[in-house]
Structures are given as C-alpha cells and as structure tokens.
Amino acid sequence: MAEWKMLTLVGEDRSGIVARLTDALFRGGWNLGEASMIRLGGNFTIMMMISGSGDVQPVVEPVAQEMGLHLHIDEISGGLHQHLVPNVQVRVTGADRAGIVAQVTGVLAESGFNILELESDVAGSASKPVYIMNIQGYADTTLEAIEAALNELGDIDVSVSSIETLIG
Amino acid sequence: MAVLEILTIPDERLKRVSQPVEVFDDELRAFIDDLEETRLDGPAAVGIAAPQVGREQRILIMDVSNTRKPVPNHGYLVLINPEITHWDGYEMGREGCLSVPDYTGNVIRATHIKVKAQDPHGQPLEYEMEGYEARALQHEMDHLDGMLFIDRVVSRRTDLFRRKVYQKGGKG
Ligand SMILES: [Zn+2]
Numbered sequence: 613m614a615e616w617k618m619l620t621l622v623g624e625d626r627s628g629i630v631a632r633l634t635d636a637l638f639r640g641g642w643n644l645g646e647a648s649m650i651r652l653g654g655n656f657t658i659m660m661m662i663s664g665s666g667d668v669q670p671v672v673e674p675v676a677q678e679m680g681l682h683l684h685i686d687e688i689s690g691g692l693h694q695h696l697v698p699n700v701q702v703r704v705t706g707a708d709r710a711g712i713v714a715q716v717t718g719v720l721a722e723s724g725f726n727i728l729e730l731e732s733d734v735a736g737s738a739s740k741p742v743y744i745m746n747i748q749g750y751a752d753t754t755l756e757a758i759e760a761a762l763n764e765l766g767d768i769d770v771s772v773s774s775i776e777t778l779i780g
Numbered sequence: 781m782a783v784l785e786i787l788t789i790p791d792e793r794l795k796r797v798s799q800p801v802e803v804f805d806d807e808l809r810a811f812i813d814d815l816e817e818t819r820l821d822g823p824a825a826v827g828i829a830a831p832q833v834g835r836e837q838r839i840l841i842m843d844v845s846n847t848r849k850p851v852p853n854h855g856y857l858v859l860i861n862p863e864i865t866h867w868d869g870y871e872m873g874r875e876g877c878l879s880v881p882d883y884t885g886n887v888i889r890a891t892h893i894k895v896k897a898q899d900p901h902g903q904p905l906e907y908e909m910e911g912y913e914a915r916a917l918q919h920e921m922d923h924l925d926g927m928l929f930i931d932r933v934v935s936r937r938t939d940l941f942r943r944k945v946y947q948k949g950g951k952g
Contacts, residue, residue: 693882698874699848776847776912777874777884780827780919 616645616663618688619672623681625656632675637662640671645692656681661688698728698748700755701775706768708734708741716745716768719761725751748775784818784833786878794879795926798829798836801860804902808839812858812900816841825878827916829923832879838862840920844913851912859897859905862921866894873915875929885933889915 621633630649637644645661658681662668668685676683702725704716713732720727729748736742751758759772787794801808811830819828819841827842843856869891876884893914897905909917919929 695882695884697876697884774849775874776849776851777876778827778912778915778919779823779825779876779878780829780842780916 616661616688616691617668618686619658619660619662619668620684620686621658621660621672621676621681622655623676623679625651625654626679629656629679629681630658632679633658633672636671636675637668640664640668641666642668642671661692663691696726696728696750697777698750698775699777700725700749700751700758701773702745702747702749702758702762703771703773704743704745704747704762704768706743708736708743712743712768713745715765716747716762716770719765720747720749720758723751723753723758723761725749725753725758781817782814783821784814786818786822786832787834788879788881789928789930791879793834793836794831794923794928796831796836797926798831798838798924801837801839801898804860804898804900809900811835812839812841815839816858819878822878827920828878829920831923831926838924840917840924842913842916842920844916847912852910853913854907854909857907858900859895859917859920860900860902862895862897862917862924864893864895864917864921866892867914868892872934873912875915875919877919877929879923880928880930883930885930886935887915887919887929887932888934889918893917 634644642662642664645663647660649658672683702720706712717727727747727749730745732743732745734741735744755772755774759770762770762772815828815830815833818833819825826844827840830837830839838861840859840862841857844851844853845855867890870888871891872886872888874884875887891911891914893909895907895909895917899905922928
C-alpha cells in the first residue's frame with residue numbers, strides 16, 4: 613500500500629509554479645494523488661498528496677527556493693478512494709464582519725454537519741465588502757433543522773439546499 | 781435476465797459514438813431488461829446507457845422517481861434514438877457515473893429539455909423535462925455520443941454566465 617505525504621506550498625503567485633513543481637516530482641519518481649491548488653489574494657496555494665519512496669525534501673526544496681514558496685511536508689495516514697459525497701449545500705451572504713465564518717460553521721458543527729469543502733470570498737467593494745461563502749458537506753439531519761439553526765444568526769442571508777448527486 | 785458488465789474508464793469503447801437502433805425486436809427488448817437489471821444492481825443509478833455495457837446503440841434507461849427529495853419526473857423511461865429538440869436554461873449540479881467509479885464533479889446542464897425518442901416497439905415518444913430529470917437525460921445522451929461527465933466537469937468557481945454560449949451550443 614502506498615504511503616502518502618501531504619505537500620503544502622504557499623507563495624506569491626507567478627507563472628510556472630505548478631509546472632516546475634510537478635516536473636520535479638515526476639523526475640524524482642513521485643506520484644500525485646488528490647490535490648487542491650488555488651490563487652488566494654495574489655498568493656498561490658498548493659496542497660497535494662504525493663506517494664513514493666525516499667526523502668522528498670531534496671526534490672521539492674530547490675523548486676520552493678527558486679519560486680519563492682514556503683514548503684511544508686507532512687506524513688499522513690489515509691489515502692485515495694476515501695471520498696465522502698456531500699449531500700447538503702449551504703450558501704451564506706452577508707456584510708463582511710468579524711466572526712461570520714466562526715458563527716456559521718459553529719452552528720453547522722452543532723447540527724452534525726461535516727464540512728467537506730468551503731469556499732469563501734469577499735465581493736462588493738473596499739468600502740462595502742460583502743462576504744460570500746459556499747459550503748458543501750454531509751449531514752444526516754434534515755435541511756429544515758440546519759436552516760432553522762442558521763436563521764437564528766440574524767443579519768446574514770443563508771440558503772440551505774440538498775445536493776442530489778446524479779449517478780448515471 | 782442478466783446483470784451485464786459495466787465498462788469503466790479508461791475503456792476506449794466509452795468514447796465511441798453509438799449507432800441508431802433500426803430493428804425493434806424481442807432481442808432488443810430482452811437486452812433492455814438486462815440493461816435495467818444492471819442499472820438496479822449497482823449503486824443507486826438514475827440512468828444507464830447501452831454503450832456503458834458495450835452495446836453501441838442509441839438506447840438509454842432513466843428513472844428519477846426515487847430521489848431523496850421528489851423532483852418532477854416521468855417515471856421509468858426507456859428512450860431509443862433520443863433526440864433533444866429544444867433546450868433552455870442552465871445550472872450546475874453534481875454528477876457521478878457507473879463508468880467512473882469513486883469520482884463526482886460539477887457539471888453545467890440545460891434545465892429545460894424537449895426530447896423525441898422511440899419506445900422499445902419503435903413507437904414515437906415525446907417529453908418535456910426539467911431540472912434533475914433533464915440532467916439525467918443529458919448525462920445518458922452524452923454516453924451515446926461517446927462523452928462522459930468528466931469531459932464537462934467545471935469548478936464551482938466557474939462563472940455560469942460565461943458558460944452560457946457553451947451550453948447553448950449543445951454537445952461540445
Ligand atoms: Zn454515466
């Protein structure tokens with residue numbers, strides 16, 4: 613069974629980061645698993661599962677240096693094919709204020725909602741920022757129960773809907 | 781009746797364009813029974829298309845009457861030589877596939893569809909479908925054209941508006 617590591621790299625966005633990194637990994641004999649790479653606030657962030665043998669540090673470190681990225685390597689348990697399919701989606705829109713994420717996710721946690729994916733962004737303008745969050749997760753509770761709990765939060769718009777994944 | 785073997789990626793046969801059905805006989809109808817038995821055998825699939833079991837003919841089965849939250853539907857449908865004659869609207873939804881184990885992704889599909897097809901005796905059929913049922917039809921019809929949902933997966937950050945042109949263009 614493959615042993616997996618999680619690579620985390622963060623740095624100022626510039627072209628060629630993904631190409632350089634994956635080329636080095638490929639040449640070093642490392643395999644890629646699941647990965648998430650996204651630009652956040654002008655930075656490029658990478659979280660990537662890799663498997664292989666030996667020490668990956670000397671393979672990745674030169675790329676991190678060259679591209680100006682912070683590098684972090686973790687041994688992880690678990691592996692591929694452990695997907696959980698989300699069945700509930702929560703969309704939140706509200707004035708950008710401290711604590712909005714903590715409040716919403718706190719309520720969700722109490723409702724037994726397991727967050728699988730969370731994307732948030734700040735829309736609007738600098739003077740009138742609007743926080744938008746999109747959460748997909750898994751819950752055994754009813755949509756109504758989750759919605760009722762979130763509605764107690766007041767000045768934010770929340771919509772809770774089911775995700776019916778179509779298998780065909 | 782028999783449960784047939786489902787082809788899974790990267791089987792090249794899933795990429796072939798299926799041929800129209802010309803003979804509506806007992807053999808065809810026996811195959812449709814097997815196809816339905818195959819659909820019901822695995823994970824809860826709302827549809828299945830003949831090329832998924834290696835029969836490259838324009839035959840599909842769908843049934844979205846058993847969703848967790850009821851959706852508008854026409855029940856159990858066998859559609860042969862289906863053709864979409866009209867589509868409108870678009871939305872994103874999550875899909876998986878019997879032929880793509882252990883992966884789901886977001887796909888943009890038309891929300892309103894008119895479809896013409898034939899039944900297992902060759903008689904003409906016509907339906908208007910919306911939402912989840914329309915999505916199921918488009919997913920299955922893609923199989924008939926050698927397309928998989930993984931060819932259409934988009935990020936949830938994808939701007940729906942900019943995708944409009946693509947969706948209106950039908951199969952890409
Ligand atoms: Zn499929």
